Structures are given as structure tokens and as C-alpha cells.
Amino acid sequence: MTFTSHHESAFDELAELLDGTVIRPGQATWDEARAAWNLAIDQQPAAVVTPNHVEDIGHILKAAHATGLDVSVQPRGHGANGDLAGCILLRPTAFDEVTIHVEERYARVGAGVLWGTFLPSLEGTGLIALAGTNPDVSVAGYLLSGGHSWFSRWKGLAAHSIRAVELVDASGELRRVTAESDPELLWALRGGGGLFGVVTTLEIDLFEAPDLFGGKIIFPGVTAEAVFELADAVIRTAPDELSLLLGLINMPDAPFVPEPMRGQTFASVDVVFVGSAAAGAALLAPLVNGIPPVANMTRPFTIGQLGEVAAEPTDPSGAIDWSATLTDASGSVLADVAAGFRAATPAGLTLLTLRPLGGAIARSDRDATAVVGHLDAQYTVFAAAIIMDPTAALDPDALFEPLDEAVAGRTVQLTVPTFLTHGQGLADAYGEADLARLAEIKRRVDPHDVIRSNRGLPA
Numbered sequence: 001m002t003f004t005s006h007h008e009s010a011f012d013e014l015a016e017l018l019d020g021t022v023i024r025p026g027q028a029t030w031d032e033a034r035a036a037w038n039l040a041i042d043q044q045p046a047a048v049v050t051p052n053h054v055e056d057i058g059h060i061l062k063a064a065h066a067t068g069l070d071v072s073v074q075p076r077g078h079g080a081n082g083d084l085a086g087c088i089l090l091r092p093t094a095f096d097e098v099t100i101h102v103e104e105r106y107a108r109v110g111a112g113v114l115w116g117t118f119l120p121s122l123e124g125t126g127l128i129a130l131a132g133t134n135p136d137v138s139v140a141g142y143l144l145s146g147g148h149s150w151f152s153r154w155k156g157l158a159a160h161s162i163r164a165v166e167l168v169d170a171s172g173e174l175r176r177v178t179a180e181s182d183p184e185l186l187w188a189l190r191g192g193g194g195l196f197g198v199v200t201t202l203e204i205d206l207f208e209a210p211d212l213f214g215g216k217i218i219f220p221g222v223t224a225e226a227v228f229e230l231a232d233a234v235i236r237t238a239p240d241e242l243s244l245l246l247g248l249i250n251m252p253d254a255p256f257v258p259e260p261m262r263g264q265t266f267a268s269v270d271v272v273f274v275g276s277a278a279a280g281a282a283l284l285a286p287l288v289n290g291i292p293p294v295a296n297m298t299r300p301f302t303i304g305q306l307g308e309v310a311a312e313p314t315d316p317s318g319a320i321d322w323s324a325t326l327t328d329a330s331g332s333v334l335a336d337v338a339a340g341f342r343a344a345t346p347a348g349l350t351l352l353t354l355r356p357l358g359g360a361i362a363r364s365d366r367d368a369t370a371v372v373g374h375l376d377a378q379y380t381v382f383a384a385a386i387i388m389d390p391t392a393a394l395d396p397d398a399l400f401e402p403l404d405e406a407v408a409g410r411t412v413q414l415t416v417p418t419f420l421t422h423g424q425g426l427a428d429a430y431g432e433a434d435l436a437r438l439a440e441i442k443r444r445v446d447p448h449d450v451i452r453s454n455r456g457l458p459a
């Protein structure tokens, strides 16, 4: 799309109307304002807007209609998919409400709130929310796209915990969407992503969990096959309150890495258990007694410390990634995945994670209330190459073919949309009937297709 004086004057007018800000190409803060979290993604919207309140969102939508541009909401950009041409990028950072209703076991959370801000506000309540591994991800961006939580084996995929959604729809109308007001739209918002309006606030379920135990257990990289096998045996018989994240990482040979770890490979098992330290340690005994860990950081912890368990990076970096949903983890497949990781190491592969599914994730009792429904598979597998040197080209075939071969014939093209990788859309997460139902709802609430999501529907 070429920009005309019509666009320029529409943005000038918008800047006058907004309490919030409008940033255009050429301004000093442009590159910072438009950046995705994955620095390898070069997104080029027409403008970046930061509304301060619902009226501002109404003005932004009017400007979109007047200029023929789309609106795309991106609180943090972890799920950025690249294509923002012809788009106004909306940052909902000013929507920062956090209200905890302890007795009624729910919270109101603004669309700009990150998990790392929200979870500490639950300290002392004995309640938890269905958060994932990374505290830098927004509550809204994660929940709207499904959300695989540390507690999903226990309580199901996180989007089910959305009780109500307040959004400004494409016509500029503020709607409160509940199971009573519009069950069909709520079904779509529970996992269909940001296609249906500009969400301002979510109301979400909280759950009682007085005791939490867990942390990271690190093993020598050469033991990865045995670690994965033992961890798999543990999780297959464990109660749903136990959640594991299996990992393999090549630590960069760089000064920011502590000397003894530089250039080394480590396997890891990150643990979250809803229950006592004694019961959690007993579940892990076959693993830690079977293979001596380099470090075992499991301990009782509080909900505000959840982000420390996986200790994932929160600073932006460049990466290319790959994922698969494994339906059958029997036999040597987990060992084959570890071997695939090693085979791709010379090409620059940095990390691999395997998330065991099962428990409430595999149960279909909530299918009627959320598009994210259930996922009857055994693991999600994710791999990424962190771009350490932007001048050195990485070869995706060399990076990911060994992993494709390791999982061949054992995958399904269904996933939680939060785990979709660059270039994928909702057709890579849901079946045809769900896609058709989402498209019908989209036509109803956004007939002119103004709201664009990172994970679109098939054309």
C-alpha cells in the first residue's frame, strides 16, 4: 500500500484526537515503537498507536475505516508474525488494571498487563492463575491464543479460564462478552486470538493452590536421552498437579555466559507441582536418583516466583523457530529428538523444549465452550536458533530437518495457537469445522475485516 496525503492528514487528525500517542515512520522512537520481541522480525506498520482509554480506541478504529488500513493489537510482540503492512499497530500498554476478587476467585486484568506484573499481585491469596513459562508475555496475548500453562494438565488449557472479555469491536462499540451475553463470541475468544476486536480487559478464573513446589533441574547434555526417558516415565504416572518442561540448550561461547557453562550443552527438567515439597520430591525421585543432576534448584515457591522456574530470557533477541505436536512419544522418539538436536547443533540450533501434555489438556469436556477445546497428543516440541551474529546466515533446512526426521509420522497438525511459529496461521492449529465457525463469527463482528491478528484465518 502506498501512503498518500490522505493517510498523512488522517494520522495528523488522529494525533489531535488521542489522549494517547501516534508514532509514524521517521520519528526518533519509530524503530523502538514498532519492534517485535523477536528482533529477526522486521514489522513495518503504517503507525504505532498507544490509546489511553476506550474513547481513544474508537478514534483509532474510525481512522482505520477512513484510511482503509487494518488495526492489529500487539501488547508485547512475542507472537509477532511479520506482516503488518497496511496496518495500524495498537499497543494496549495503558490498560493496566489488576483487581483481584479473592472471595469470588476471579481477577480483572487489563490488556497491557504482563504475567510478571500480575502474578505477584496474587501473593498471599493462596490463589493461582493459569500462567505459562514466561513472565514477559501479556496475560491477554497468551490467553486469547489458547495458553499452555504450568497448570494445564491440572485445569485445562488456559483460555478456558476466561470468564468475560471487554472489547471494542470493529464498529467502535464497547462490548462485554460473557457466556450469557454472547456464548458464540466467547467460544471464539477462548483461543481464536485477536481477530474479534480490541480487548481492553479480561476477567479470569483463579484457583486455590496453597502449596507450590518446583524449579529447574540441570543435567549434563550427554545424558539428555536418559533424562528424557526417565522424565517421560515420571510424567506418565504422575498426578495432573505435576507439570514438566524438558529442555536441551547449547550455551553460547560468549562472555555474558558464566565461565564454567560457556560453550557447554545442558539437559534440563523444569518442574511445577501443586502440592507439598515432600510429595513433589517423591515424584521426582526416580529422575534425580537415576541421573545425578549438575544442579537441583527445586524448592517450595510462591506464585509471584513462577517466572523463575524456567528462568527464560525476557530481553528481546533474534531467533528462527520450529515446532511440532507429537502424538506418539513411545519407543525411541524422545531420544531421536535429542539426537536430532545434536545433529543440528553445528548449523546453529540453540535450544529445544518438550512439554508433556495429557491430564486435563487431553480431556474433551470443555470442547463446547472454547475453540481451543482439548489437545489429545503427548508433547509439544519447540526448537529455536538464537541469532548471535546477524551477519551469519542460518540455514533452516540444516537446523530443522534432523528434528523433522526424528518426529516423522508421529505428529498431528493441531496445536495451541500460542505455540504456532513464524509464518503459521490458525489453520495450523484447528480443524476445518472450527475454522469455518471462527470465520462465521469474524464476519458477524468484523464484516469489513478491519482487525488483523498475528494468526489469521485461511483466505
Ligand SMILES: Cc1cc2nc3c(=O)[nH]c(=O)nc-3n(C[C@H](O)[C@H](O)[C@H](O)COP(=O)(O)OP(=O)(O)OC[C@H]3O[C@@H](n4cnc5c(N)ncnc54)[C@H](O)[C@@H]3O)c2cc1C
Residues within 6 Å of the ligand: 072, 073, 074, 075, 076, 077, 078, 079, 080, 092, 111, 131, 132, 133, 134, 136, 137, 138, 139, 140, 141, 142, 144, 145, 146, 147, 148, 149, 193, 194, 195, 197, 198, 199, 200, 312, 313, 416, 418, 419, 452, 453, 454, 455
Ligand atoms: C520465551 C517464550 C515463552 C513462551 N512460553 C509460553 C508458554 O509457556 N505457554 C504458551 O501458551 N505460550 C508461550 N509462549 C507464546 C506466547 O504466549 C504467545 O506468543 C503470546 O501470544 C505472546 O504474548 P504477547 O503478549 O507477546 O502477544 P503479542 O505477540 O503482542 O500478541 C499476539 C496476538 O494476540 C492478540 N492480542 C493480544 N492482545 C490483544 C488485545 N488486547 N486485543 C486483541 N487482540 C490481542 C493479537 O492477535 C496479537 O497478534 C511463549 C513465548 C515466548 C517467546
